[in-house]
Amino acid sequence: MAHAETAASPAILDEVKPAVLARPDLVDHDRSFSWITEKICGIIEGKTPAWWWWCFGVACFVASFTVAGITYLVATGVGVWGHRNPVNWGWPIVNFVFWIGIGHAGTLISAILCLLRQKWRTSINRAAEAMTIFAVVCAGIFPVFHVGRVWYAWFLFPIPNSNYIWQNFRSPLEWDVFAVSTYGTVSVLFWYVGMIPDLATLRDRFQAAGNKTRSWLYGFFAMGWRGSSRHWSNYEMAYLILAGIATPLVLSVHTIVSFDFAVSLIPGWHTTIFPPYFVAGAIFSGFGMVLTLMLPLRAIYHLEDLITQYHIDCMCKITLATGTIVGYAYAMEFFIAWYSANPYEGFTFINRAFGPYAWAYWIMISCNVITPQFFWFKKVRENTTMVWVLSIFVNVGMWFERFVIICTSLTRDYLPSSWGNMSPTIVDIFTFFGTFGVFSVLFLLFIRFLPLMAMAEIKAVTPRADPHAGHDGHSAH
Amino acid sequence: MATPNYGLIATFDSPPDLYHAAEKVRDAGYKNWDCITPFPVHGLDKAMGVRRSIVPRISLAGGITGFCTGMSMIWWTGAYDYQITVGGKPLFSPMFAFPVSYELTILFTAFATIGGMFFLNGLPMHYHPVLKYDQIKRGMDDTFFIVIEARDPRFNLANTKALLEQAGGKEIKELEA
Numbered sequence: 001m002a003h004a005e006t007a008a009s010p011a012i013l014d015e016v017k018p019a020v021l022a023r024p025d026l027v028d029h030d031r032s033f034s035w036i037t038e039k040i041c042g043i044i045e046g047k048t049p050a051w052w053w054w055c056f057g058v059a060c061f062v063a064s065f066t067v068a069g070i071t072y073l074v075a076t077g078v079g080v081w082g083h084r085n086p087v088n089w090g091w092p093i094v095n096f097v098f099w100i101g102i103g104h105a106g107t108l109i110s111a112i113l114c115l116l117r118q119k120w121r122t123s124i125n126r127a128a129e130a131m132t133i134f135a136v137v138c139a140g141i142f143p144v145f146h147v148g149r150v151w152y153a154w155f156l157f158p159i160p161n162s163n164y165i166w167q168n169f170r171s172p173l174e175w176d177v178f179a180v181s182t183y184g185t186v187s188v189l190f191w192y193v194g195m196i197p198d199l200a201t202l203r204d205r206f207q208a209a210g211n212k213t214r215s216w217l218y219g220f221f222a223m224g225w226r227g228s229s230r231h232w233s234n235y236e237m238a239y240l241i242l243a244g245i246a247t248p249l250v251l252s253v254h255t256i257v258s259f260d261f262a263v264s265l266i267p268g269w270h271t272t273i274f275p276p277y278f279v280a281g282a283i284f285s286g287f288g289m290v291l292t293l294m295l296p297l298r299a300i301y302h303l304e305d306l307i308t309q310y311h312i313d314c315m316c317k318i319t320l321a322t323g324t325i326v327g328y329a330y331a332m333e334f335f336i337a338w339y340s341a342n343p344y345e346g347f348t349f350i351n352r353a354f355g356p357y358a359w360a361y362w363i364m365i366s367c368n369v370i371t372p373q374f375f376w377f378k379k380v381r382e383n384t385t386m387v388w389v390l391s392i393f394v395n396v397g398m399w400f401e402r403f404v405i406i407c408t409s410l411t412r413d414y415l416p417s418s419w420g421n422m423s424p425t426i427v428d429i430f431t432f433f434g435t436f437g438v439f440s441v442l443f444l445l446f447i448r449f450l451p452l453m454a455m456a457e458i459k460a461v462t463p464r465a466d467p468h469a470g471h472d473g474h475s476a477h
Numbered sequence: 478m479a480t481p482n483y484g485l486i487a488t489f490d491s492p493p494d495l496y497h498a499a500e501k502v503r504d505a506g507y508k509n510w511d512c513i514t515p516f517p518v519h520g521l522d523k524a525m526g527v528r529r530s531i532v533p534r535i536s537l538a539g540g541i542t543g544f545c546t547g548m549s550m551i552w553w554t555g556a557y558d559y560q561i562t563v564g565g566k567p568l569f570s571p572m573f574a575f576p577v578s579y580e581l582t583i584l585f586t587a588f589a590t591i592g593g594m595f596f597l598n599g600l601p602m603h604y605h606p607v608l609k610y611d612q613i614k615r616g617m618d619d620t621f622f623i624v625i626e627a628r629d630p631r632f633n634l635a636n637t638k639a640l641l642e643q644a645g646g647k648e649i650k651e652l653e654a
Contacts (some may be wrong), residue, residue, distance in 0.1 A: 033515060132640030158554055166554035170566050175576040182580040186587045193591055197617070201515070204614035223601035227616050228497075229512035229521050236517050236596035237530035242587060245540075249583045256576055283489055394575040456516040459619075467496035467518050 002211035026120055026461050028198030028305040033086040035460045036306070040198075040455050043301055048265060051300070053446060059440035066434025070145055070428050078426045087410040090143040095400040095432045098285070099139035100180065101278075101398060103187070104250055105286020106132030110190060111246035114239075116117075120314050122457040125305045127297070128290050129191040130450075135289070135443040137182040143176075157181075172259040179256040186249055190222075190242050198451040200225035206311045210294075222313065226442045233374030254282045261405065263416055264381065268348040268409035271336065277329035281401060282321035284368070287315055295388045297447065309382060316375040316387060318351055326401075330369065345412060358420065360404050367397020483525075483606035483654040485624040485637055487646025492518050495621040497620045498644035502623060505640055507628035513607065513622035524592040532593050539589020540582045547578025624652065 026176070027036070073080050083090025106128035144153050156177045167174050188399040198331050199222035206215035258278035261269040291312075298307045336348040352361050371393040374380045381387060407422050446452075459465055489495040492514075499512055503526040511588070511618060524527075548571065555561070556569035573592050595601070606625055607613060616622050623646060634651075641649050 032621075037618045080496075086603040141492045160552060165559050166559065168561075168563055169555055170563055170573045172576075175580075178577045178580040184586040185584060189587050189591055191596075197516070201617040208614050219603065224605060224608070225600065225604040226511045226605055227512055227515055228607075229518070229525060229597075230527060232514065232517040232598045233522050233527050234530045234532050234594045238590045241533060241590045245536075245583045245586050246526050247591075249580075250578070252579060252583075256580075260569045271526070274478070356624060418599070460516040460519070463616070465492055465516060465518065467492040467520055467524075 024308070024310040025463070026122065026308070026310070027458060028308050033462070033464065036455055036458055036462075037201060037427035039064070039306070040451050040453050041202060041304070043452055044202065044449060045205065045209070048448065052132060052444060053093075054176065056321045056444050059437045059444055062437025062442050064437070065283055065430040066141065066438055069431030069434060070141070072427055073145060073431070074150060078146065080425060081146075081431075082425040082428050086413065086418055087407060089385055089406055089410065090422055091428040091432060093260075094406055095397065095435065096142040097402045099135045100183075100257060100400045101254065101282035101285045101402075102289045102395075103135035103183070103256060103286065104279070104282035105140070105245075106130070106135075106244050106248040106287065106292050107183075107190075109162045109290070110194070111243040111250060111384050114243040115247060117249065118314075119461045120311050123303075123308075123311055123453055124294055124315075125457070126191075126450075126454045127294060127447075127452055128193065128286075129187065129194070130288075131293060132187045133184070134277045134439050134446075135286075136180065136187060137442065138439050140180065140184070140437075141431075141435060143180075154200065157362055165169075172256065172263045175256045176260055178252045183249060183253045186242075193239065193242065194454055194457075196222055196225050196235075197452065197456040199229065199405050200227065201455060204452065211410045214430060220401050231459060239360060239467075251279055261315055261318065266409045266413055267342070267344040268333075268337075268352070269403070270331065273329055273336070275331060277326065278451045279331075280322045280325040280329065281368075281425040282374070284319060284326055285394060285398035287319045288391045288398065289323065291315055291387055291391035292395060293443065295384050295391070297452070299384070301452075303453075306458065312384065312387060313381050316381045319391075320372045320375040323368055323394070325377075326358055330365065348409060348412065349413050352404060355408065355412065357404060357408050357411070360400050360407070362406050364400040365434070368401060370399065374428045386449060441460050482627055483652040484624055484632070485634070485641060486513075486607070486624045486650050486652050487641040487644075488612070488648045489623065489646060490623040492621065494645050495623070496521060496524050498623055498641070501644040502625065502640065505631070507625055507629050507631055507633075509626040509642050511541075511624045511626075513613070513616040513624060515546060515617050515619060515621075518621075530597070532590060532597065535593030536586050536590040539593075540586040542579050542586025542589075544581040546585065547581035548574050551577060584589075602646075607654055610650070610652055612648070617631055627654075 002168075031039075081090060081092060083092065106125075108127040109121050110125045111134075147153050147156070155161070156167070156174070165179075169175075186391060199218045203215050203219035203222045206218060229307075255275040255278065258274035262271060262274040264270060293311075294307060294315075298304060334349050337345040340346075352358075371390050374386075375391055378391070411421050412419055487498075495512060495514065495518065499521060502510055503524065510525075512518075514521070520649060551574040553568045560568050562568065583587060607622075610622075612620070613622075621639065623644075625641070627632060631637075638649055
């Protein structure tokens with residue numbers, strides 16, 4: 001896109017005279033700053049809606065399944081989960097990769113789109129970052145309890161202990177410990193720093209409303225923010241650097257997750273395509289989840305002026321692009337399996353598509369490759385119900401992708417004598433089902449008590465925020 | 478000069494008003510002054526004459542520390558303190574040490590960036606004269622302020638007030654210290 005007002009235009013632009021494309025408004029109906037504040041703070045300040053209590057009750061009930069499953073597991077042993085020879089990873093790793101992948105869209109929106117100056121991110125980044133953190137919480141449950149005696153989970157970290165031995169840093173599983181814990185930590189920091197100005201807004205509003213407790217609480221976390229421009233200068237620089245480091249972080253996390261597989265010698269896993277393929281899949285599933293969460297919120301809180309059709313279009317297009325990359329990766333895996341002339345590799349892929357887990361494979365293909373193709377059509381993107389339904393299919397498909405990768409490769413590796421099959425136990429199913437409740441409980445608390453959207457950032461991208469409004473753009477530079 | 482007040486605060490309704498007023502205050506030679514805005518106003522740094530933030534230097538220091546921590550931790554634990562050969566692989570190689578060092582680079586950079594930002598901004602500071610101004614709530618919502626501190630050498634109650642008035646400031650008030 002060409003923008004004539006860009007200060008550093010090369011001379012050639014004067015000759016070719018590119019058309020100036022109008023940018024779509026990011027906030028509809030030219031809303032004022034105070035309208036944005038009222039709208040977003042109103043969600044927190046208003047009375048708790050009845051639907052919130054219903055959803056919260058249901059979410060707590062669903063979450064109790066994870067609590068029950070985990071309690072039973074800790075009391076009994078890891079054997080209550082359905083993974084045994086030859087599939088020693090089973091559902092927990094499927095669920096772990098599924099949840100950690102969902103988190104990636106949040107970081108993509110907050111970090112990569114920030115670096116690419118995609119201003120439409122401002123309406124959705126806060127909620128997407130919250131989604132990231134809660135998804136990492138859900139993901140973390142599985143490996144932590146998979147270690148067996150969970151009270152020894154701290155052995156994962158290089159903390160001096162009475163055994164005197166240290167972690168094996170040659171293992172991708174140890175890399176994963178660092179990748180995921182760094183990811184969780186940096187996501188929380190990024191989220192919190194982004195929220196400080198909005199917490200200051202809430203502090204002052206609750207103070208004016210005479211609610212001392214909440215004013216004190218928001219004020220405590222607002223760190224005494226007072227909107228100083230000298231502070232904003234450091235703050236914006238810090239935010240930019242955080243975006244700059246979160247970008248390689250998000251790419252590295254799923255890369256390292258894929259190393260858990262790719263560094264092994266199992267056919268179907270030992271491929272160099274895994275890191276980019278996993279990252280694309282993660283972003284794909286994450287955008288599916290962002291759409292699943294944001295569309296109902298938009299309808300419930302009447303946020304149509306802030307999450308406009310343009311935002312939905314953008315999210316659908318990213319889902320389409322990443323879904324197509326994932327589809328390409330599936331095709332390329334097949335091609336390489338044939339082209340490598342490796343009989344084990346070739347067998348693995350034929351077995352994936354036509355073996356005992358073919359049903360899972362074709363669910364994966366239809367959800368991940370066919371579903372996003374509907375987003376080519378404007379009519380589909382403008383139908384929010386349809387977009388929401390398709391986003392659910394994306395979530396389902398991406399869970400099956402991990403299931404297919406893990407189960408087909410492990411149940412049919414080199415020696416037929418060591419073949420087997422894998423089926424989950426009821427404890428597996430309860431624990432996984434419950435994580436949706438854990439996620440929902442956390443997300444519902446978030447929308448009730450914290451600013452759902454980055455007010456300061458949204459204000460900054462409205463036309464009114466331009467300090468040169470009504471002047472010649474060149475005079476500014 | 479010896480005024481017990483913190484300084485003067487003036488209100489502006491829109492980013493362009495604030496921007497031009499900030500240029501005037503800057504050109505008048507004030508140093509100890511600030512703008513209060515509900516969001517970062519694009520280009521205001523330049524209008525105020527604020528220099529580029531030095532947060533990146535702190536971040537860089539954090540990143541280098543993180544990388545060195547990762548590499549030396551893996552070398553010390555695996556190749557020095559307690560040697561165990563696993564799978565015939567070397568006791569230490571920067572190759573397998575890289576992913577963990579990379580993650581620690583990012584982790585330490587994040588902490589350094591945020592810590593540096595708070596340090597440079599002097600936060601947390603829950604008490605500040607500006608926060609005592611009864612209209613400050615609007616500064617977190619949709620209004621813009623310029624604050625000129627009394628400790629600025631050029632500060633003179635009458636002249637500074639005149640400058641703010643001439644720059645288009647409304648409701649010019651004295652802030653209690």
